[in-house]
Amino acid sequence: MGKKKTAFVCSDCGAEFARWQGQCSECKAWNTVTEFRVPSVKAAPRSAGTTGYAGVVEAKIQTLDEVNLESLPRFSTGFKEFDRVLGGGVVPGSAILIGGEPGAGKSTLLLQTMCLLAQSMPTLYVTGEESLQQVAMRAKRLGLPTDKLKTLAETNVETICQLALREKPAIMVIDSIQVMHMTDVQSAPGSVSQVRESAAYLTRFAKQNQVAIVMVGHVTKDGTLAGPKVLEHCIDCSILLEGSSDSRFRTLRGNKNRFGAVNELGVFAMTGQGLKEVSNPSAIFLNRGEEQTPGSLVMVIWEGTRPLLVEVQALVDYSQLANPRRVTVGLEQNRLAMLLAVLHRHGGLQVADQDVFVNVVGGVKVNETSADLALITALVSSFKNYALDKQLVVFGEVGLGGEIRPVPSGQERLREAAKHGFKRAIVPVANKPKEVIEGMEVIGVSSLSDALQALF
Structure with missing residues (x-):
């Protein structure tokens, strides 16, 4: 095993430092610099008679008008308000991050969406915070169709991706990214290194296999997404589900979207049967x-x-x-x-x-x-x-x-x-x-x- 490199990373902006310090010199935040360890990667051997690395496929350069857009049609989530925030629907191969306060309804909204999509396409719901019995109880309480939705209780990212390669889902939910971990990263789940590497691994998997991945993210006490800032950079769409505990209305707001307009707003009402979309929010x-x-x-x-x-x-x-x-x-x-x-x-x-x-x-x-x-x-x-x-x-x-x-x-x-x-x-x-x-x-x-x- 190669010697491990130790670095210190700011959880807010992602800046790296050689040693620990109380304040990040880049974003001026206090007590955000944490230890980050990664094993050193050996250089790949060069193949004889070539100038490139062995096993590396030569990339193809093409103009924008040669790119085929018809192979990536959007598909609807079943909620018009959700589709509006996403820019018109889910793009295959996209990585979506949805955050919100505890109890806002993130898992409820995604479970409703996945149960509806499972009737017409292969889906996979991965839960790391709840057991499969808890997920099934919620689906039964909401009166959702559960006969075709495939579920998995796992927190290891490599195992999840291996099973997803076999099942070939069109869309996959990871609930949540803060409890996922990778075997090679020597730190606890939820740390800066685990969240960053797990999100990057899942994003690469989504792009290579044209699988839309929706990751649930925790928020800090000031309402921002927990984890390193690079988490929001590597994903394609960042959404926040907002709403106070004493209000029956929830607002879904897009903060980042590579496939549509930002600051789109979707309005939902929390009912006994889950989240119901509000078609006329002004009313x-x-x-x-x-x-x-x-x-x-x-x-x-x-x-x-x-x-x-x-x-x-x-x-x-x-x-x-x-x-x-x-x-x-x-x-x-x-x-x-x-x-x-x-x-x-x-x-x-x-x-x-x-x-x-x-x-x-x-x-x-x-x-x-x-x-x-x-x-x-x-x-x-x-x-x-x-x-x-x-x-x-x-x-x-x-x-x-x-x-x-x-x-x-x-x-x-x-x-x-x-x-x-x-x-x-x-x-x-x-x-x-x-x-x-x-x-x-x-x-x-x-x-x-x-x-x-x-x-x-």
């Missing part, structure tokens, strides 16, 4: 009360390739503290601080002695700037204790100079709002449609003062 996020209250407003955000109507709520109240609180749920807190400064400078509203609480209803996380104007409108509505029109929708980006900037896909946002019965819209003047939208009054504004004057 569930607009479940509002009969009486309109100050600080409540509907905005139109863009998720992936479709508009989504969500309600934003703001509460501005006098603070008893020396440092008033700024609390946001579903929005970036630094964005709120910036908009409060813009509101003071260009809107003439002083809230330095007020507590400000902002919430996006339904557990949706808003990352785009089109929510700026709606957020400022909700803040002013709460501060003035003035209830806005229930049939009003607002969107637009607010600049530091108080100008209202246009946002992408303004026409599609307005049509989505009109489809749900909204009669009035305050939008950037550049997003005002040239053609009249039937049943909707669209007001274009160019500055924050114009927007506040039109609203209040």
Whole structure:
């Protein structure tokens, strides 16, 4: 056996160091450098009369138009929302990583998907955290067809791939990558080296045999995927299943996708029969009360390739503290601080002695700037204790100079709002449609003062 090489690897960014250190000098994270041991690999002997290594097949160089794309048709998972996040379905030979909080429904969603796919193609469900009896009990409780789904309880990656070569599944689930291990890697399952080598081995197996592999990944306490950062680099698609334990809705969001658009959003409802897809997410996020209250407003955000109507709520109240609180749920807190400064400078509203609480209803996380104007409108509505029109929708980006900037896909946002019965819209003047939208009054504004004057 060759001498083993010892290195130290950062679990966040994957940087390697010759010795252990408390802080990673690349990503500046603390206590993320762990020991990584790999056996040295001997060079392959050269064959006589050749310049290459023995046993290596010469690669073929070809142009992109010569690549045959018809041999890799996508296939559906059986869930339209799941297919949307994946970019239209599962690509053969792709490596997909799905993560989420414990109890979010990762194993439930994949078990439902695999039971449906098993009726039309060969599948293999590999469980390393649960016994086969536990998986069978869950499938029976959900009322799923279990007669054709093949299952395996194993944690050794080499053994799994050998059995998969014999069974030849079209899609395989690994639940989860953190409990898998390889024989040659001398460390415990879940360590940086085991996760990295196991994921790389499974990804190579997927590419060489045209098997779609879905790996379940754990998350850390701050919501990011556990393991080395190289884990997210080597896979083709990274998905997060989000949702609090007290909410019956789950959102499936794509963070990386080599075969489709990123930031696509799929919405599911957790029921007694498993996860059920929600075909019209705007309807569930607009479940509002009969009486309109100050600080409540509907905005139109863009998720992936479709508009989504969500309600934003703001509460501005006098603070008893020396440092008033700024609390946001579903929005970036630094964005709120910036908009409060813009509101003071260009809107003439002083809230330095007020507590400000902002919430996006339904557990949706808003990352785009089109929510700026709606957020400022909700803040002013709460501060003035003035209830806005229930049939009003607002969107637009607010600049530091108080100008209202246009946002992408303004026409599609307005049509989505009109489809749900909204009669009035305050939008950037550049997003005002040239053609009249039937049943909707669209007001274009160019500055924050114009927007506040039109609203209040």
